[in-house]
Amino acid sequence: MGMAKTISLADGEKGDRIRISKLHIEGVMRRRLLDLGFVPGRIVEVLRKSPLGDPIAFRVSQTCIALRKEESGQIEGELVDS
């Protein structure tokens, strides 16, 4: 088994499953992301990427949530084999 690859959520490709490890963001925005379900340990799936890569839609706890790049770029996780 190789080392898990760490990427930012903004770099995920459609279909990727990513286990969130860290949010590099503070304050109200951090709070909002946590409340939307972007919690360390949880696996999110990249559902859709618009042509310019912004925004990106993720499946989080059975709900589709779109994030702007300035938000998804601050969230780090590990690619999960599927």
Added chain:
Amino acid sequence: MIEQHTIALAGNPNTGKSTLFNLLTGLKQHTGNWAGKTVDMKAGYFSHKDRKYEIVDLPGTYSLYSNSADEELARNYIIFEKPEITIVVLDATSLERNMNLALQVLEMTGRVIVVMNLMDEADKRGILINEKILMRRLGVPVIKISSRNRTGVDMLLDTIDRMITGEISTEPVTVVYDEETEKKIILLEEKAENIFQGRLPARWVALRLLDGDQRLIEEIEKRFAGRLEDGFAGRASVSTIGRSV
């Protein structure tokens, strides 16, 4: 005048709050514009066992902390209007997501009934929910219902009634934070308790101050203007206790 008891419905979007609200109130409802906000909130009325209730359908939100107009309205209603019971409506098929809001409400008030709605859908998907364990862990009643099929509603009404009479008392779970945070909470909680003397939940105020919730501080200053205990000009005290830790 006959006493009217107040109930608020809180929950994530799409958990069936309005369906339950309509089921309970029938046509006895009106839409109000609350506190100058543009967000609509419906109030309705029903009776049960000779008691009259006013029930408010709060805006559906994933959180009560990120300060959108919807979230502030729901938060302000629970904290400042103090409904006698807050019913948190959860989607039984999506508890991982829904439980966050339930815990946030339990930090604000212990007078809570947790309703697991969409039980018909959960049954269909083979999702089993042990409400007795949940009840023990959360420290408040947990009732399974289906607003669509109208099952469990009698049990809910009975639980509301017994909470009003005091037959059911709750012991809401306390979310415990890491040691450093807890130390700060205890410091702030004591000061908040001195200032608000039970009018606001002190531990919750302490948590919001640690989170740097400026909007809440402004709201408190507005609502308590000149009415805080002697020596505590609200303005100075509320904004400075956060900084003193």
